[in-house]
Amino acid sequence: AKFVAFCLEKAIDLVVLPPHSSHLLQPLNVAIFSLLKIYLSRETDRLSRFNPGRISKVDWTTAYITARQEAFRLNSILSGFRKAGIFPFSPITVLSSLEMPNPTSNPSRNPTTPERNLSALETTLLASSPPAGTDVRNANEELLKTVQKATNLPSPAKRYIARLTKSFEKSNTERVLLQNENAEIRKLLRYRKDRTKGKRVAIKGKFVFNIREILEVVEKAEAEASTKKSKKRRRMKSTTYEIEEEEEEVLEILSEDSEGECIVVAQQR
Numbered sequence: 001a002k003f004v005a006f007c008l009e010k011a012i013d014l015v016v017l018p019p020h021s022s023h024l025l026q027p028l029n030v031a032i033f034s035l036l037k038i039y040l041s042r043e044t045d046r047l048s049r050f051n052p053g054r055i056s057k058v059d060w061t062t063a064y065i066t067a068r069q070e071a072f073r074l075n076s077i078l079s080g081f082r083k084a085g086i087f088p089f090s091p092i093t094v095l096s097s098l099e100m101p102n103p104t105s106n107p108s109r110n111p112t113t114p115e116r117n118l119s120a121l122e123t124t125l126l127a128s129s130p131p132a133g134t135d136v137r138n139a140n141e142e143l144l145k146t147v148q149k150a151t152n153l154p155s156p157a158k159r160y161i162a163r164l165t166k167s168f169e170k171s172n173t174e175r176v177l178l179q180n181e182n183a184e185i186r187k188l189l190r191y192r193k194d195r196t197k198g199k200r201v202a203i204k205g206k207f208v209f210n211i212r213e214i215l216e217v218v219e220k221a222e223a224e225a226s227t228k229k230s231k232k233r234r235r236m237k238s239t240t241y242e243i244e245e246e247e248e249e250v251l252e253i254l255s256e257d258s259e260g261e262c263i264v265v266a267q268q269r
Contacts, residue, residue, distance in 0.1 A: 013091075017098070024084065024094050031080030032071055039067035050185055062191075136172055140165035 007014045023029040043063035047055050055063075085093035147153060147161050 015091075015095070021098065024097060025086075027077070027080030027084045027086060030083045031076050035076055036067055036071035039070045040064060043067050046184055047188070049181060050188055136169055140169060 004014065006012075017024075040063060043066055044055060044060065047059050047063060081087040082090075083093065085091050143165060144162060147158050150158075
């Protein structure tokens with residue numbers, strides 16, 4: 001009641017919006033987030049076609065970065081404030097979006113496509129790689145009209161030609177989809193190949209790729225590793241010498257205790 005009284009006192013027009021319509025007043029929802037969802041869905045759909053059921057974190061992050069760059073543009077941000085009626089201030093922008101269509105109005109009919117003449121049946125259409133889907137449909141429609149008008153063709157032949165046109169449209173569509181899919185796969189493979197070209201260097205648990213600033217650190221780490229390996233080799237060599245000396249002493253003791261009963265021959269080194 002206090003809020004309504006305050007609006008009356010300050011000459012504020014109070015409007016009660018329908019349920020689930022508050023997003024119309026939020027610039028991020030009316031522009032940015034919806035665009036981000038569209039672009040991200042497009043990128044993830046492209047990835048899922050190549051590797052169904054599994055998208056790696058790296059690929060998803062890359063797809064999100066690409067979608068974010070497409071969605072978070074200056075024009076999109078300004079469009080969000082404009083569609084929400086915030087800037088420039090325009091309440092009618094939101095109110096007009098709440099208007100319900102007039103149920104008595106007749107829906108607009110789709111404009112009819114003008115009839116094509118026999119030029120649609122040019123054989124050059126079959127030479128294109130691949131032919132456009134609209135041109136194929138128009139040519140098939142023109143062909144079927146011509147076939148139906150023919151009086152010297154039996155009905156089974158007409159039905160067979162109709163099935164051929166549908167099969168050709170289906171095959172042409174599948175061909176276009178496969179070509180687009182192959183192009184996207186080649187693009188993704190090139191991206192992954194470029195991503196794995198760099199040498200991955202582990203530095204304190206962080207992975208860095210081809211950064212010149214860490215070259216000295218890497219060289220120092222490799223030098224230290226080489227020094228440790230050389231020290232380990234020298235230590236193993238000295239230990240071997242000690243073991244050989246101990247073996248010779250044991251052999252001498254056994255030789256003295258045997259009192260000539262046996263002769264122990266030690267290998268000279």
